[in-house]
Amino acid sequence: MIDNIPLNSFLVISTLMFFIGIYGFLTRRNLITMLMSIELILNSVNINFVVFNKFLYPNLLHGHFFSLIVIAVAASEAAVAIAIIINIYRNFKSIDVENLDQMKL
Amino acid sequence: MNSYAYTLLIPLIPFFVFLFVGMAEDKLKGKLGGLIGTVGLGIATFLSYYTAFKYFITDHVHGTAYTSVKAFEITWLHLTEKLTINLGILIDPISVMMLIVVSTVSFMVHIYSLGYMEGERGFARFYSFLSLFSFSMLGLVLATNLFQMYIFWELVGVSSFLLIGYYYEKPSAFSAAKKAFIVTRFADLGFLIGILILSFTTGTFDFQTLVDPNGPAISSAGGAAFMGLSLLTWALILIFVGGAGKSAMFPLHIWLPDAMEGPTPVSALIHAATMVVAGVYLVARLFPVYALGGPVALEVVAWVGAFTSLFAAVIALTQTDIKRVLAFSTMSQIGYMMLSLGVSGYGGEEGLGFMASNFHLFTHAMFKALLFLGAGAVIHAVHSNDMSEMGGLRKYLPITHMTFLIACLTIAGIPPFSGFFSKDEILVAAFHSNKILFGIEYLVAGLTAFYMFRLYYSIFWGHDRHYHHTPHEAPLVMTIPLMILAFGSIFSGLLPFHHLVTSDGLGFDSHIDWMIAAPSILIGVVGIAVATLMYKTENSRPAAVAKTFSHLYRWSYRKFYIDEVYLFVTKKIIFNYISRPVAWFDRHIVDGTMNGIANLVVFCSFNIKGLQSGRVQQYGFVFVSGVVALVLIFVYLL
Numbered sequence: 001m002i003d004n005i006p007l008n009s010f011l012v013i014s015t016l017m018f019f020i021g022i023y024g025f026l027t028r029r030n031l032i033t034m035l036m037s038i039e040l041i042l043n044s045v046n047i048n049f050v051v052f053n054k055f056l057y058p059n060l061l062h063g064h065f066f067s068l069i070v071i072a073v074a075a076s077e078a079a080v081a082i083a084i085i086i087n088i089y090r091n092f093k094s095i096d097v098e099n100l101d102q103m104k105l
Numbered sequence: 106m107n108s109y110a111y112t113l114l115i116p117l118i119p120f121f122v123f124l125f126v127g128m129a130e131d132k133l134k135g136k137l138g139g140l141i142g143t144v145g146l147g148i149a150t151f152l153s154y155y156t157a158f159k160y161f162i163t164d165h166v167h168g169t170a171y172t173s174v175k176a177f178e179i180t181w182l183h184l185t186e187k188l189t190i191n192l193g194i195l196i197d198p199i200s201v202m203m204l205i206v207v208s209t210v211s212f213m214v215h216i217y218s219l220g221y222m223e224g225e226r227g228f229a230r231f232y233s234f235l236s237l238f239s240f241s242m243l244g245l246v247l248a249t250n251l252f253q254m255y256i257f258w259e260l261v262g263v264s265s266f267l268l269i270g271y272y273y274e275k276p277s278a279f280s281a282a283k284k285a286f287i288v289t290r291f292a293d294l295g296f297l298i299g300i301l302i303l304s305f306t307t308g309t310f311d312f313q314t315l316v317d318p319n320g321p322a323i324s325s326a327g328g329a330a331f332m333g334l335s336l337l338t339w340a341l342i343l344i345f346v347g348g349a350g351k352s353a354m355f356p357l358h359i360w361l362p363d364a365m366e367g368p369t370p371v372s373a374l375i376h377a378a379t380m381v382v383a384g385v386y387l388v389a390r391l392f393p394v395y396a397l398g399g400p401v402a403l404e405v406v407a408w409v410g411a412f413t414s415l416f417a418a419v420i421a422l423t424q425t426d427i428k429r430v431l432a433f434s435t436m437s438q439i440g441y442m443m444l445s446l447g448v449s450g451y452g453g454e455e456g457l458g459f460m461a462s463n464f465h466l467f468t469h470a471m472f473k474a475l476l477f478l479g480a481g482a483v484i485h486a487v488h489s490n491d492m493s494e495m496g497g498l499r500k501y502l503p504i505t506h507m508t509f510l511i512a513c514l515t516i517a518g519i520p521p522f523s524g525f526f527s528k529d530e531i532l533v534a535a536f537h538s539n540k541i542l543f544g545i546e547y548l549v550a551g552l553t554a555f556y557m558f559r560l561y562y563s564i565f566w567g568h569d570r571h572y573h574h575t576p577h578e579a580p581l582v583m584t585i586p587l588m589i590l591a592f593g594s595i596f597s598g599l600l601p602f603h604h605l606v607t608s609d610g611l612g613f614d615s616h617i618d619w620m621i622a623a624p625s626i627l628i629g630v631v632g633i634a635v636a637t638l639m640y641k642t643e644n645s646r647p648a649a650v651a652k653t654f655s656h657l658y659r660w661s662y663r664k665f666y667i668d669e670v671y672l673f674v675t676k677k678i679i680f681n682y683i684s685r686p687v688a689w690f691d692r693h694i695v696d697g698t699m700n701g702i703a704n705l706v707v708f709c710s711f712n713i714k715g716l717q718s719g720r721v722q723q724y725g726f727v728f729v730s731g732v733v734a735l736v737l738i739f740v741y742l743l
Contacts, residue, residue: 027722097721
């Protein structure tokens with residue numbers, strides 16, 4: 001099935017996802033939303049890895065493994081980030097990124 | 106080490122007293138600080154007398170020359186192999202003589218001040234400063250080398266500064282202290298340059314090497330020349346500038362009259378008997394170098410001394426502040442000593458002037474300290490320095506009156522008082538050297554007798570003034586030093602100085618030359634007679650004389666406008682044309698550059714500080730824009 005879809009379609013999707021992620025990261029005030037934007041960026045990269053692997057080196061699995069590593073990193077990053085966000089919430093009673101422009105409390 | 110090693114204690118005792126009294130000042134109640142200082146100095150005085158006895162009498166083999174002994178020496182600063190600075194103690198005739206002078210007068214002043222300074226605020230502080238001064242002065246006279254002398258020279262300057270400014274709440278006192286310090290410090294610059302040149306040409310600071318007639322100093326006399334005079338002569342002249350500053354020689358004398366703002370015992374100790382003769386001592390210390398190596402420098406010494414003695418005597422004629430009269434008289438007498446050194450030759454009878462100078466230094470210390478302490482007793486009684494507020498005091502202050510009269514007769518050169526002998530030797534020395542100098546000194550002798558008796562009659566004769574309370578004689582603690590010093594003034598003239606203190610250490614025979622002594626007594630008597638005529642009873646004669654010589658009178662009264670000249674030169678010329686532009690340059694160019702750099706940095710920081718806002722999204726935006734820009738550059742431009 002995947003053989004019927006042209007490469008460009010995948011790339012358009014991943015590019016859109018990437019820039020939506022960037023946009024979300026730069027404009028959203030909420031830390032959770034920013035975290036979700038980062039997930040979008042990472043997933044757009046995963047799509048690229050898988051697609052390029054499939055179209056360029058069908059006999060190899062390097063791209064797949066890379067995307068698995070990225071998924072693992074994203075999972076742990078999400079855990080750490082949410083822990084940080086919870087701590088920030090405890091200190092600031094808010095998770096608005098606008099408030100986080102100081103190096104100390 | 107040798108049998109004189111104990112002399113180290115002589116300066117050190119006052120030093121430790123200074124430290125102790127100075128630090129424990131607040132805890133020493135009443136007169137305790139003064140008593141500690143007096144006892145400490147008493148021990149130092151005793152040791153000085155013992156040293157003199159030992160050096161001049163028991164250790165001396167009759168008929169041989171007095172040698173100089175280095176009692177103690179350590180290397181204080183080791184700079185290079187060739188350049189070291191030592192501290193030590195040198196015992197020779199003039200240093201032993203100065204030991205006696207300094208310790209005696211200082212001891213008398215210590216005792217006297219117990220009465221005079223009673224109840225003053227900072228009584229213990231006064232004594233700690235006195236001890237500091239005694240330490241510095243004793244260290245100065247015992248110095249083994251020029252550099253040590255320079256160190257102690259500055260120390261006496263500091264203690265003089267502290268003591269003149271003792272009443273630091275009085276503006277006139279602290280400005281006088283500053284003036285004294287700045288003027289002498291200015292002169293010391295000459296001294297320092299002189300030391301550097303002298304040690305550069307000779308390679309040593311040590312006195313024993315310097316004054317050796319076959320040593321490097323004197324043999325360098327014919328060395329490199331600068332402006333027609335040898336380097337050695339220049340060095341000696343510059344050293345004399347330092348001495349002239351300390352000894353208040355014209356034109357560096359302006360600080361001495363103002364220094365009278367200090368307490369009277371201080372004036373007696375520092376500004377009459379000891380510190381101001383340091384210049385004479387300095388020239389005497391280096392005398393062989395002056396006499397054999399730089400006769401031109403010696404001539405400068407003679408003329409400066411002669412001019413100062415005349416100049417100061419003329420000013421003293423018209424002053425009305427009793428301490429200022431004495432200050433100018435001191436200048437005049439130091440001029441005598443300088444002149445006497447200046448006309449002296451080296452060795453044997455030729456060295457008469459050298460001997461006379463030291464002799465006069467010795468007798469002068471006694472009678473001038475006596476005069477100042479007597480003046481202090483008078484001021485103590487009437488609470489004023491002004492002669493016009495005194496009169497008829499001889500009934501109230503019998504002891505002060507008698508001792509003051511003795512001192513006046515001594516300074517006027519009336520036999521058999523000591524001043525006669527020493528002044529006579531100076532006049533003989535001057536007569537054999539230069540008739541003009543002799544003439545000046547002869548005239549000054551008359552003027553001295555006149556102004557001293559003018560002072561004497563104005564204070565003790567005439568009618569009573571309106572005193573706040575009946576003047577009373579000073580307490581015993583003040584009159585005893587007066588009596589001791591009066592004793593010294595009468596009898597110190599009988600000391601055989603021509604056997605003890607001579608230029609080459611060998612004694613020679615000296616006798617009174619009546620051809621000169623008789624006229625000098627005569628002019629002294631004439632001076633006294635004129636003063637008696639004018640001032641014994643109040644009459645119109647002084648006013649009439651002042652009117653006849655009104656210009657001269659005014660110039661003398663205004664001290665020949667030297668202070669005004671200095672003020673003009675410093676304020677109008679140096680401040681306006683040198684200091685102001687330099688200050689402007691400093692403030693605007695030097696400081697301006699530095700401030701400009703600082704302002705630039707501040708300006709830049711303010712402007713770029715917005716970049717570090719701490720907003721994550723802003724950073725992210727910059728980062729992304731950078732990436733996009735780089736991508737565009739790499740894709741489309743490269």
